[in-house]
Structure formats: structure tokens, C-alpha cells
Amino acid sequence: MKHILLITFSLFALTAVAQKQPAKTDDPGGLKAIGSPVNPKVPMRWNHYNDYGMITKFCQDLAKAYPDLVKLESMGKSYQGRDIWVLTITDTKTGNPARKPGFYIDGNIHSNEIQGSEVAMYTAWYLAESFADEPYIRELLKDRVFYITPTINPDAREDFVKNPNNSNSPRSGMMPLDDDGDGQVDEDKYDDLDKDGNIVQMRRKSPLGRWNVDPSDPTRMVPAKPDEPGTYELLGYEGEDNDGDGLVNEDVVGQYDPNRDWGWGWQPDYIQRGALYYPGTLPETQAVKKFVMSHPNIAGAQSYHNYGGMFLRGPGSEEDVPYYTPGDIAVYDVIGKVGEKMIPGYRYLTIYKDLYTVYGGEIDWFSLGRGVFTFSTELMTSYKLFNQKSDENRFQNDEFNQFDKYLLLKDAYVPWKAYNHPQFGDIEIGGPKKNYIRNHPGFMLEEDAHRNMAFTLFHADNMPMLVVQNIETKALANGLTEITATVQNQRVIPTHSSHDVKYRIERPDRISLKGATALAGMLVDNDDLGITREQKNNPSTIDVPNIPGMGYVKVRWLVKGKPGKVTVDVDSQKGGIASKTMD
């Protein structure tokens, strides 16, 4: 009973708060669906994919609609000269945005993995559109700042959206490279033989083939059983031998991997396929790097990929295992395990162990190069199709075909059709459209965007939150006074990962005494047993290597006489600032 009463009361209180906010527009009519912004100022549909122009317009509209919350800037230009947009979202009326713990989000580093942009945009949209109505979001934006970059590979995203491609192309950016070592660049790309905007499969009817049509689904090819004849040869993706070298599609757009271009554990192409000349060869990587280096308040980060339904943490390679300490892993575990609950079918995994080896990946640079707790999420999983775990991997089961048949009403596949190929003769072309398999079908996009946003907001909420818990004074002999301040971190993420502490990536936190002259200053290791360590230089500002998650540090000063009003200031790059004054 008491419980119900409390809820009623708090509901009432929230309503009161909400009513104080200026109404966004006219009465929207109808009824707000719980958890969704009602009557948004920037109307959006979340069941389709945006091209670069639409992303740009969305960013501009959001900044225009919410000038006190959203700032739009370009963090640099892509290889082909497109602006890489970043939205800075925080309550600019409260506190200095640059001193709030920052959460960085990007998407689409792999250009075919497009829905990361929509999830990032949804997050920006949700934060801005909910600020007026939702106290939780208001609190979050009062204390934290979000840096949201919908796409860090805008050139190749545009290529994926606008030009003929398959679901795997291009993973690269658009910088032309000679893939086959013949001295020419990008001279044998895919060819959209039937001009339908999709690069699908080629097959040829042949008694020599080892493939058959799935009897229960004409869109699907299955390998012939070992003891039975096949009827088709598979000839790869749609294309011709454009340069007459006897190879088809051997030098396509790119090819390199923007996610092997980062400055931690970088290795060359012969060890790590996709690497370029050196970490940061790409202007896009350079732009993100510059942005992050100039925002030392970034304490958490999220990068969106597809596919597989995975919250991934580092290390990307076994060589880096020693740099992930049990303490840091425990932090990842807290967030990752909550994530598994938030998004059914998504699993919390470690890249090198559960996926494959990555050298020079983005999130290792964030985690080990900058000490930022970072997840990379592989969006979309076949689990979502029928809410069940499939027995086999996505190439060996027919769930996508079944899903197309029953839920997508046969929108997802290009039916096989005849084509006369200059090298292969009479063939057929068909297969999944480029926006199927890896990217969400429309009706699932908004839901997964919301769930993933909720995961990042949980992560962001757990960035350090510092408070000066109390300031105690104690008179000592000889007219000295001892002042002891306790600074608490009320969230899970420490101000410095233990890797950061070890290599001193970010400067120590500083706890300063104002209003009294410190004769001596010290770090209190154990208050009860009186164990302290003196800091000889500059005693009024104590350098603290770390303020642990859900933990605290104590510092102590010895001052002459009885101090009057004193203030203790906390200044942490990743943890933000805090202050308390004692009379």
C-alpha cells in the first residue's frame, strides 16, 4: 500500500515538473506511447535508411530545433570531401559542456553496416525530443555530454545507398587502391548486369555444377549432397571481367578496412588484412582521432557495426590480453551483462576470443590508447527473426528465406532471371538484395535502435559521477588543523581504467583546498589506521591517480590555525568537476 502511494505521489510530482516545461507544439492528439517522444519537433521515420543528404538535414534540423541542447559541427572531411558531422548534445544551461563526462557514439565505419547511423541518429533524436518530458533524460543531459557521429565513413555509405552493391560491399572507404597488383586501380568492379541496383549472385545451369535449388525455397541454393549430382555452378557476385585479365571483380572499390587504421597495436596488411600504410592513413580516422584528443572528457564510447548481435569489448588481439586487467574487465562485465538482458539475442563477448583477431581496431585505440571504456556492437542477429537461436550459422540455415516468405512478403530477394554474360554465356542472376541480411528490415529498426540506445544510455549513466562527500576538520597540537575530504565516485566506471593508471594516459585527478593555506598535503591510504602518503610539492592540490568506480578517495591537508570557510574542488578529465564548501 505504501508502495502504491509512493508511486502515485511520484507520478504526480513528475506531472507537475512536466507541466512547467513549455509545451513543444500544439496538442498532438491521441495518446503518447510510453517510451517514445510525443509529437517531436523533428519528425522522423525510423523504418528506412538515410542517405548522406538526409543525415545532414536531420543533424541541421535537430540543432535548429533545440539550440540549447544540440550543437552541430563538422569534425573534418572525408576522403571525397564530405563533412563528418558530430552532434554535441547536453543541457548547455547547466554547467560547462567541456567539463562534463562525455560519451562518444559513432556508426557506419564499415560502409555496408549502415544501420549504426540510424541507431546513433535515433539516440540523438530521442535525447533532444525527450528532454522536456522525461526527468531521467533531463538529469542525464545536466551531468553528461554526448558526442554523436552518425557516420564516420560517409563516402562509402553514399556508395552503398546510391550505387549497385551487395550486402558486403563496400566494407571499405572510397580511396582507390590497386587490389590485384597490376598497376591499375579499381578497374574491375562489380557490374550491375540487370541494372536493378543490387549486386546479386550469378549461377549457371550445368551438369558439372555442385549446387541445387532448395526444393522448399526457389530463392535458395543448397550444396548437392556428396553422393548426388548437382545442377548449377555458382559464379560469384554479378560482374564481368572488365580488364581482360581472366579474373572477375578482382579490383573493386577500395579495398581496405577503416577499422584497421587505428593507433593501438597496429599491424601491416600482411598480418592484418585491410590495414593501410600506417595508422591514421585515412582522413576519417584522423578526424575522429583529433576530435577525441581534443575532448579528454570522453569517458565512454560506443561504435556501431553489424552483424551478429554482439556487445564486443577488447582486446582485439591475444597480444593485448595483459592490458585488460581484472578490474577493468569487471567494469565491462557489469555493463555487458545488463546489455544481454536489454536486447534478447545479443551476447556480451570479447573480440579476440569470441570473434576473430583485430589489430589496429577502433575500440582498442579508444580503450588502450585513450583509456576509454568502449563497446563495439554488432547490430542485428538472426535471433530476431523468430526470437530463437538458430542451430547453424546464417549461411547454412534458411531462416532468412523463411522470414522473407512469411514476414517480408517476398520483398528481400531478387528472383533468379536469365542473362547472357559475355564471358559465362547463358546464366541466371538473383539473390538477396543489398539491404537484406545484414541490415534490419524496416519494422525492426526502430525497436532495435531503441534497445541499443538504452544500452548506451546505461553505459553513459555509469560514467564517473564525482561528489565531495564530506569535509572533516580536526584540531591538532601546535595550532594545526587537519582537514580531510572524502571524494566519492557514485558510478561504476572509474576516472581512470587501471590500464590508464599504469601508463598514465590521462593526467591524475586533482583535489584542491581553497580558502586555507596548506602546510602539507597527503593522500589517505587508510583513515582508520592513519596511513597516509605526503605529496611534497604543491600541497594544496593533491594529485590522485584514480577515483574508483562505486568507491572513494580521501585526501588530507594540514593547515595553520582554525580555518574559516574552505572549499574542496575536484577536477578530473574523465570524471568532471565537483566542489563542496564548508563553513
Next chain:
Amino acid sequence: MKHLFCTAFFISLWSPLVQAQSAPTPPGYQDHAQLSARLKTLASRSGNAATVESIGKSLSGKDIWLLTLGRGKATAKPALLLVAGIDGSHLAGTEMAVELAEKLLSSTSDSIRRVLDTKTIYVLPLVSPDAQAQAFAKLRFERTGNARDTDDDRDGRLNEDPFDDLNRDGQITQVRIEDPTGQYVPSKDDARVLVKADPAKGETGRYLVLSEGVDADKDGQFNEDGEGGVAPDKNFTFDYPFFTPGSGEMPVSEPENRALLDFLAKSPNVYAVLTFGPYNNLSEAPKFDRSKTAKRIITGLLEKDATVGEQVSKLYNAQTSLKDAPAQPATKGNFAQTAYYHHGRFSFSTPGWWAPKAVSAPPARRDSSNTSTKPGLAVKGGDDNEDVRFLKWADANGLTNVYVNWTPVDHPDFPGRKAEVGGLVPFARQNPPVRFLADNVQKHVQFMTALAGRMPQIEIVNVRSESLGSNLHRITAQVVNRGLLPTGSDMGDRVRWVPKMKVELKLADKQSVVSGRRIMLRGPMAAGETMDVTFLVSGSGRVTLEAGNAMTGINQQEINLK
């Protein structure tokens, strides 16, 4: 006008004083401005044999000059790249690189003329001009970092504990303090040099040895965060030393590094790299170590490349007849190793100059010695210590400005204690007065010329064309590497950006290859290695067979199909 007057006044008033306070930089070396003028003059007087251009700017905006030597189209010829001054305190490397270029251009020898006709020699004499400027600054110290602000001790405070010129002589040497906790004693071979006391020899320490300066931030460390910058030769990708002073926040974070690697990426014709710098892999080649090549991340020379290293090392020792080179291992994140491991080029490095060992004792004494010690070894005492060896050489050559005698100073961190400033003058040990370099330059000209003469040479030989009737022709030929070195490193075969060996049959209209691959790409060909090629061509008229790549040059043979 007023400004000019003021400046003139200022100079006249202060310059004698400044001069009085400063000891000179090792004589003869040039700063970036002088060097720029010298390179431009060199190029303008070379006829068509040299050009100078900038491949980028240092962090402070100084041009990184590229000198391109050779006649004809530079990018169309196989090239050697000579790099110096990546370690900005190695003034001698820069000077030697420029003198080497001057010598090549002014030479009348046939072999050098042939090199300039058939090869391109790229010279980057000063990759780290920001650091090098410290040798000409008001306060001189051996700086390797560029102009970037770096928080070397990563405490959030910038340059709060720099060197201090305690004896006001314009240079940073050392401080020694007599102290029972000290671990240093004067060397028995040369009391000017302090060495670590060796308890095994019954020695106990006497001095604390520090850099010249005070502990400005009272953290117990001396001069751990002064103006430092990022050292380009610690900022490359191979074996990158993350989060160490001077290495930067991440590999290739600096414009100097990008400029150099971008140049390499744009220059597939660079066959091998020679660096003048502290690392020495030329007087003695690194040995092949299978355990270092068997792992995923390769940290040792591949077997075939190690053989080439030995071959080139022999060539180096024979051509230069330089002896007793210091064994200076590769430092982490340096260019020479990155050029091999990550960019697939043969890469050689030498300090170019080092203090020769003192003249051996008279033979008579050795002859009378009845020990089994090898001749010479018994009397070379102290030569193992580079400082002792250098001072011995400096004394023998009458050099005076190489050492500061220990003189007492008041040191605020050691009140009432005996503190003295002194020791080797910065830059002195690696950078002798320029006049001492000429001989070594000549020796390296000989080495470079010999190396260029051994580079791979692709020829197409024993070409035959047979008619099989009905306009069908069989072409057979042999492609052979007539050079004395392989067409590329084995590592280069793995690196995506290094060109493959390519054989291509170029056809005209109405000709087609009916058997054989028209374009063949393959790994490096060893010295003397032959490759047989055969094609069946339908059609008649002229076809062209091409073999080679940017690193070897491309050889062509025209074949007439009748």
C-alpha cells in the same frame, strides 16, 4: 625603422655577452636555414642532375627537403633512398648526407656517372629539423623531439621541470654530487668519465649523477618534463614504444613521420633505404633467428633477407674499410626497422661516423707479450666505453670544446653539498667537427655506388617465336635477374604496397593469348634466377614482352610474329 633600430641596438648590446656565455656548436654544422640555401644552390648548379623539393613540413613549419639525384625521369628508374637527421641530434648524419650528394654530383668517375644515369638517389638530409634546431639555440641540448608540446611525465603539467643551465655556459651537461648513495665512480681509464661502480670489482659508488638542472617540481625526479617534443624516430609503427617520453600519443602522430611514410608510399621505385642514424646494422648484419619469424607478428629478418643483409654488410665493410663500429641496436619505433618490417624495403643503417679506436700500442710490446691475448686487445683498455674512446680520440686530435671540467655550483636541491657541473659537451660525441667527416663521406660514396651497381637487373633473353601455322605462334623467352641482389626483399613480397615482379605480354588488336597468362605477377627473383615464359598467341604482327617493376626497372622486347 624604429623596430630595426631597436633590434640593432639589442644585438650590439647583447651579442658579445651571449657569445661569451655559449660554447660553440661542433664547428661547421649548419642550421635549417643555411642547409636550405645550400640544397637549393646544389640543385641549381647541378645541371639537370638534381632537384630539391619539400615533402612536407615539420610541426614548427620547417620544410623537410628531398633532394633527387640522377639524370632522366626519376620515378621511372630504380631508386635508393638515403635518410638522415631523423634523430635531430645526429648533426653528422645530415652533413654527411649532403656532402655525399655533393660528391656524387661533382664526381667525374664513370661508375658514379652510370649510377646517376640508371638509378635515382633520393636524399632526405634532415627529417627532424625542429629537434636539430636545438643545436643552434641559445641553450643547447641533445634534443630528438619536434616542436610539439609534450607532457613527458604525463602529470597534466607542461614542461614544469626542464633542464637548467646551472653554470650558464649555454649547454646542458651533467651534475654530480658526492653522496653515499651515489652509484658512480670516475673511470679508471679516464677520470673525466663517470662509470657505474662495479661491486664485483670491489668498487663502491661515490657520485650521484643527474642531468644539469634542478628538481623544479620537487617530485624527486630531475628534468623529467622539459621542452621535449615527439621524436620522429620513436614514432614509427614497428615495435612502437607506447606511452614513453618522446614517443607521442600514438604511432605516426607527427607530420614528419607522415611526410616520410607518404613519400615512401608514393615511391614504389625505392628498392632500399640507407639511414644515417644511431642504429647500426651495417658493420655487422643481424642474424637470422627462426623463432622471431615463426610468430604472427614478425620481429626478425626473414631468412633470405638476412642473407642479403650479410652480403651488403660485407660490401659495406669492404668498401668503407671502417672498423670498430659501435654495436648500436635498433631503438623502438624507429624508421630503419619500420621501412623493412612494415614497408618491405631492404633497410640499412649506420652512424656513418664514430670515434676511431686509439692507435694500437707499438708492435714491439705486443711481440714481447707472452699471453694468448689477441694482438691489440691488451692495450685498448677503456675503449669499450664510448665516452672514454671518444675523449681519447678528441685528445689525440687536439679538440678542446668537447668536455666541461667538473666545476662546483650551488645546487638548491643539495644545499651545503658538493655539487659539480661538467661532462661531455652535448652533440660532441656523435658529431665531430665537420672537417673530420670528409673521409667517411668518401667511403660512403663508394659504398652507395657499389650498392647501386649490385641492384637487380632484369633482362629478357633467349626469345624465340615459332609459327605453328594458321597465324598461331608460340613465344618462349627467359626472364633473368642479372643483378647481384634479389629483385626485392622477401618481406616486400608480403607487403601489399611493394610492387610484385611482373611479366606481361602486350598485344595489339586482333591478337590474343590462347595459352599462358598474359599478365604474370610473382615474388622476388634471386640474383641470377631465371624464369621461363611461354605463350601461344593467335594473330600476327608485333607484340611486346615486358618484365620488371618500379624497383628493378622494366625491360622490353619486341617480337615480330610472322
